[in-house]
Amino acid sequence: MTSPAASAPIRVLLVDDSEVVRMGLRTLLGIETTLQVVGEAVNVASGVEASRRLKPDVVLLDIRLPDGSGIDACRQILKATPDTRVLILTSVIEESTVDDAIRAGAHGYVLKEIDGRALITAIRDVAGGRSILDPAITARVLQLVKTGSTGSTRDALALLSPQERRVLALIAEGCTNKEVAARLGLSEKTVKNYLSTVFEKLHVSRRAEAAALFAQENRRP
Numbered sequence: 377m378t379s380p381a382a383s384a385p386i387r388v389l390l391v392d393d394s395e396v397v398r399m400g401l402r403t404l405l406g407i408e409t410t411l412q413v414v415g416e417a418v419n420v421a422s423g424v425e426a427s428r429r430l431k432p433d434v435v436l437l438d439i440r441l442p443d444g445s446g447i448d449a450c451r452q453i454l455k456a457t458p459d460t461r462v463l464i465l466t467s468v469i470e471e472s473t474v475d476d477a478i479r480a481g482a483h484g485y486v487l488k489e490i491d492g493r494a495l496i497t498a499i500r501d502v503a504g505g506r507s508i509l510d511p512a513i514t515a516r517v518l519q520l521v522k523t524g525s526t527g528s529t530r531d532a533l534a535l536l537s538p539q540e541r542r543v544l545a546l547i548a549e550g551c552t553n554k555e556v557a558a559r560l561g562l563s564e565k566t567v568k569n570y571l572s573t574v575f576e577k578l579h580v581s582r583r584a585e586a587a588a589l590f591a592q593e594n595r596r597p
Contacts, residue, residue: 385412386503389432391423391449392416392465393442397488401436404492411499420444420452427453432460433503437482439466439473447473450480463502465495474509478584483550484508506550509584533589535577543570548587 388411390398398416405411415430417423419441427435435453439446450462463484464477477485484502486495487510498508536544539560546556553567560567571583580586 385410386434386499387412387414387430387432388499389414389423389426389430389435390416391418391426391435391441391446392438393418393440394438397438405496405499408496411496418442420446420449423449424452424456427460428456431457434461434463434499436463436465436499439464439468439477447476447480450477450482454481461502463499463508465490474584475582478582486510501550505552505555507583507587508550533578536574540570540574540577543567544574544586544590547571547583548590 388405390401390413392398392401402413402416405413414432415426417426420443423435423437423441426432437446437449437453441449446464446466450464453460453462461483462481463486464482465486465488467488469487474485484498484507486498486508490498490510501508533541542560543556546559551559553564553571556562557564557567562570571586574586575581578586578589580589
């Protein structure tokens with residue numbers, strides 16, 4: 377029998393200074409019974425306040441806000457409500473911005489050109505613990521990894537221990553440190569230590585880069 381908690385809709389907070397965008401998102405998500413828009417905010421300050429008050433499952437967050445950056449909002453939201461998942465929804469595709477968003481802890485980054493069904497799927501995936509990158513952004517991250525790392529991917533990954541590879545495989549699936557710890561029977565601190573070693577061996581500094589390298593290698597015949 378399905379419990380009430382299992383069937384509860386995913387609670388979504390919209391943070392965007394465009395009334396037209398918020399109205400469109402509310403209309404789109406409103407027809408999906410598995411999602412519930414619980415609030416709206418127009419800037420960093422109101423977004424952080426609404427997140428603290430409403431404790432949404434997912435925050436749909438724009439990068440460009442009138443009183444600051446969505447990157448700052450992301451950091452503050454996750455500090456105030458660590459269990460909330462942040463999905464960046466923006467028209468900004470600069471590599472540095474994507475990098476900053478990942479460093480700030482964003483769980484997903486998609487462009488406003490995304491179609492409605494794909495956005496709904498992205499929200500569900502992020503709420504379910506996966507990390508999402510728009511395909512166009514993934515291609516850019518992979519290119520950065522190819523040009524910024526030293527040595528071949530195969531040689532770098534060969535340096536990883538079996539446990540380090542298991543940790544990296546789960547990170548590539550979109551798992552958080554907490555989820556990796558639970559899956560492997562480790563503490564979160566131990567997972568962080570493993571990741572630090574993985575980053576050093578792969579010559580990367582970000583989860584997205586390490587995950588992209590792992591995915592790239594595992595797509596090879």
